[in-house]
Amino acid sequence: MGSTRLRQSSLEERYRKCLRISLTFLFSQVGLIGLVVAYSAAGAVLFEWLEADQEIEPRRKILQIRLDCLERLSQLNYYSTATSTENSTELWAIKAGALLKAFETEVVKATKVEGYDGKEVDDAERQWSVSGSLLYSITVITTIGYGNLAPKTGPGKVVTIIYALIGIPLMLLCLSNLGTFMASSFQFAFGKLYCCLWCSSRHCCCHQRRQQRRRQHHEQQLKTLTQPGVVLSTLSPVSRATADVVLPTTATTTTTHIERRERNKKMDDGLSARDLAELAERDYDIVIEEDRPADAIIRTAAGLNYCATDKLNDKARSLLADCSRYDCRANSNNNSVAGTPLPGHISDWPTSDAAVESGGQQQADEGHLDRMMGESPLPPPAAAAAASDTKLPGNVPATSDETSKLNATAANKSGGGQQRVPVSVVLAFLVGYICIGAAVFSAWEEWSYLDGAYFSFITLSTIGFGDLVPGSKVLEQGETKLVACIVYLVVGLAMIAMSFNLVQEEVIYNFQKLGQNMGILDEK
Amino acid sequence: MALDRKRSVRDRGSVRSRGSSSASSSDPREKLKDCCRQFVAFMFTQVGVGALVVSYAIMGAFAFMAIEGESENSDNNDHVARLRSACLSRLWNVTDHLNVLEERKWKLDVRQVLLDHQQAMALAIKGGYDGRTNQERWTFPSALMFSLSVFTMIGFGHLVPRTQWGKIATMLYAVFGIPVYVLYFMNMGQVLASCFKWFYCKLVRCADARKDKPLADGDPAAGNGNKEMIGVVSSAAGDELSDDLDEESYSGLIIVPSTACLWVWLTYLAVGTIMFAEWENWEYLDACYFCVTSLCKIGMGDFVPGANIQASSNQTKLIINFVYLLVGMGIIAMCYNLMKEEILVRLQELKADLIERLQDVSGRMRR
Numbered sequence: 046m047g048s049t050r051l052r053q054s055s056l057e058e059r060y061r062k063c064l065r066i067s068l069t070f071l072f073s074q075v076g077l078i079g080l081v082v083a084y085s086a087a088g089a090v091l092f093e094w095l096e097a098d099q100e101i102e103p104r105r106k107i108l109q110i111r112l113d114c115l116e117r118l119s120q121l122n123y124y125s126t127a128t129s130t131e132n133s134t135e136l137w138a139i140k141a142g143a144l145l146k147a148f149e150t151e152v153v154k155a156t157k158v159e160g161y162d163g164k165e166v167d168d169a170e171r172q173w174s175v176s177g178s179l180l181y182s183i184t185v186i187t188t189i190g191y192g193n194l195a196p197k198t199g200p201g202k203v204v205t206i207i208y209a210l211i212g213i214p215l216m217l218l219c220l221s222n223l224g225t226f227m228a229s230s231f232q233f234a235f236g237k238l239y240c241c242l243w244c245s246s247r248h249c250c251c252h253q254r255r256q257q258r259r260r261q262h263h264e265q266q267l268k269t270l271t272q273p274g275v276v277l278s279t280l281s282p283v284s285r286a287t288a289d290v291v292l293p294t295t296a297t298t299t300t301t302h303i304e305r306r307e308r309n310k311k312m313d314d315g316l317s318a319r320d321l322a323e324l325a326e327r328d329y330d331i332v333i334e335e336d337r338p339a340d341a342i343i344r345t346a347a348g349l350n351y352c353a354t355d356k357l358n359d360k361a362r363s364l365l366a367d368c369s370r371y372d373c374r375a376n377s378n379n380n381s382v383a384g385t386p387l388p389g390h391i392s393d394w395p396t397s398d399a400a401v402e403s404g405g406q407q408q409a410d411e412g413h414l415d416r417m418m419g420e421s422p423l424p425p426p427a428a429a430a431a432a433s434d435t436k437l438p439g440n441v442p443a444t445s446d447e448t449s450k451l452n453a454t455a456a457n458k459s460g461g462g463q464q465r466v467p468v469s470v471v472l473a474f475l476v477g478y479i480c481i482g483a484a485v486f487s488a489w490e491e492w493s494y495l496d497g498a499y500f501s502f503i504t505l506s507t508i509g510f511g512d513l514v515p516g517s518k519v520l521e522q523g524e525t526k527l528v529a530c531i532v533y534l535v536v537g538l539a540m541i542a543m544s545f546n547l548v549q550e551e552v553i554y555n556f557q558k559l560g561q562n563m564g565i566l567d568e569k
Numbered sequence: 570m571a572l573d574r575k576r577s578v579r580d581r582g583s584v585r586s587r588g589s590s591s592a593s594s595s596d597p598r599e600k601l602k603d604c605c606r607q608f609v610a611f612m613f614t615q616v617g618v619g620a621l622v623v624s625y626a627i628m629g630a631f632a633f634m635a636i637e638g639e640s641e642n643s644d645n646n647d648h649v650a651r652l653r654s655a656c657l658s659r660l661w662n663v664t665d666h667l668n669v670l671e672e673r674k675w676k677l678d679v680r681q682v683l684l685d686h687q688q689a690m691a692l693a694i695k696g697g698y699d700g701r702t703n704q705e706r707w708t709f710p711s712a713l714m715f716s717l718s719v720f721t722m723i724g725f726g727h728l729v730p731r732t733q734w735g736k737i738a739t740m741l742y743a744v745f746g747i748p749v750y751v752l753y754f755m756n757m758g759q760v761l762a763s764c765f766k767w768f769y770c771k772l773v774r775c776a777d778a779r780k781d782k783p784l785a786d787g788d789p790a791a792g793n794g795n796k797e798m799i800g801v802v803s804s805a806a807g808d809e810l811s812d813d814l815d816e817e818s819y820s821g822l823i824i825v826p827s828t829a830c831l832w833v834w835l836t837y838l839a840v841g842t843i844m845f846a847e848w849e850n851w852e853y854l855d856a857c858y859f860c861v862t863s864l865c866k867i868g869m870g871d872f873v874p875g876a877n878i879q880a881s882s883n884q885t886k887l888i889i890n891f892v893y894l895l896v897g898m899g900i901i902a903m904c905y906n907l908m909k910e911e912i913l914v915r916l917q918e919l920k921a922d923l924i925e926r927l928q929d930v931s932g933r934m935r936r
Contacts, residue, residue: 064931122664142657146653148687149653149700152687152694153699156691190724190862206857206862495736495737503740508718510870
């Protein structure tokens, strides 16, 4: 009954946590994105209202200049027919050429300085349409700043200044948030992909995770093994003699071996003697004699605790727990040292109910052990490992985190089993995005591929010259292209934020290592 | 005066680096390594980074002058010349055919010819024609401004590469230049931030000494607030802040308030506005608009000092513009440095507050 109440409250806890997380997400990610979208839309409408009207002015001016040119040409014509000399053609050509050149200079000036777009007065198309203003607003707040469209009215400039000062921090915040979020999902997806595709070698993360699960399973079983006087040693006496924590034997030693013959004997719960042998093989050999004085046992236990694996620590610990509870004398078996098979099946071994019951008694024993261990010196090789495993003694029931810690130290750079994305992958991703943009835009705008790549690169690095802008060709309609450009822009900047997030630690680490290697930086 | 100091220090720095490189060639390997190490360490200091940025810009200017300035004026100018002669021949045909008396028809035809010519011209202008040859366009000051606009990511766009190699060179220049600039930005920000903090502390101490009040009493609320913030900030790894505070042999803790940073920035903006308005004969609004869009790295390019079409290239002015922009970036970095911790703390408080309120609301809703 108590367990069901516990289960209910845990459910409610989870539900509340879920709600909290989702609300926070809403108000941090989506809310921010919505804010930026609203801000850009407001800017689009505002700038269109401010600037669209004045766009007619250069058109009118050019029309006037054209008419002037016309007038002057007709006057020239009149004069040249009036005075017809031999080389009148050349003279006419020179003078007409001069007039044309002046006309051209005016057109150039109007285009460069006043933002003339080559259209006529009665053309309905404006550069400062709503989509054009939207692109303009976005280029302002992302600091790209193309400049092919720039405000010419006084109020337009003032509004641009204020719009930029507020919008740029907003956009930066939104992009960094988005980048963090996208970085974590990218890392997750990459980890899954990596596991699926490359999960062959032993060092793969899913293999490790499977091993981890198996180990946890074994832990549960080993916890129940509390046969007093059971000693785990798979080594020959020679190697045992050279082991770190071997203690001299006495006549009443009881040792038990796990025979390799017993390896394939599977037990009901899947743990076989072979597994045990495997585990023991990989780690330090452990010999416990139960009639040794308490401090020797504790020293051994300390040595055991800092050994590489977990299971054997567990086993040893549970053994010690029992030893301190029972009387650790030699049992009646009196088996010889080597070559003795396990007494029957492991499931036949007497289990101690005290060990099965959670916590209490064992905790007290652990506490006892703790106090005793505090006075004994640790063996030297264990001292180094002691730093990372400081809470082992009191930690019998919960060893999963210890296992994961060990796994983490054994694994390559991945904390908690997640695969870190290498820099090359991120770079390749970015370059791929630029190439995609290059292909799309060069096809649409009839640019060369180099121009498309140049445009993508200049845009995504927020340099933004503005010489190449989709949808801005003088005599073409480009609303959809503008929108596509905007989408490409925003997504690309988010991806750049994501790449920064993914690689910054590694890049900084590499730079520091480089600096240290070169001897510039001290070990900070 | 800060500019002069920086420039003189830069000169000294370059001399020193030259000296070390010449000494290393005749020394055994250890000394060479040591010299290299010292040189690189020096390059990563403030002066070194500033010198690196300036030399990178100058090198880029020369490179782009070579690539773009020396390229044939190929397409555009010839194209426009051809357009003009085509237009002329059309005009001549029209004039030749029609009698001077058929004026209306002549006018209609010529108007059409002119319109066509204008539209062709507009296309050519979008393609980069502006009446100048490449050599005229790519002078040294303009190229310097171009390089600056590439690696600071401002990207004016008044001058752009038109050749293929120019575009490739621009991309490569940006890829290597932007990290250098970011390094400069962070470095400059730290240096200016510590200078400013020192200056501000001196100012506050001076003011309070004059008021003849112990500082702890002088600003109790701010002192407590500052202490709190210091506590939070140092836990959030604000090591530069704690460094400065260690140097303070001071009972109260001083944080430069954000308003002081903003004032500095506004002053710098005002100085730039006045300077550009006077020199370029712009309106004050235009100069202010230029300063803001350049310092915010937007870089529209409609106003660029000393490099517009009609101007003659004025070398000193362009160099001063260059320095103004670089120092302006540094001041932005300083403001960012000084303000980000405070902003982060406030944002966290805001977020915690928001979450708390949301929990209240959700709790109430569930009931």
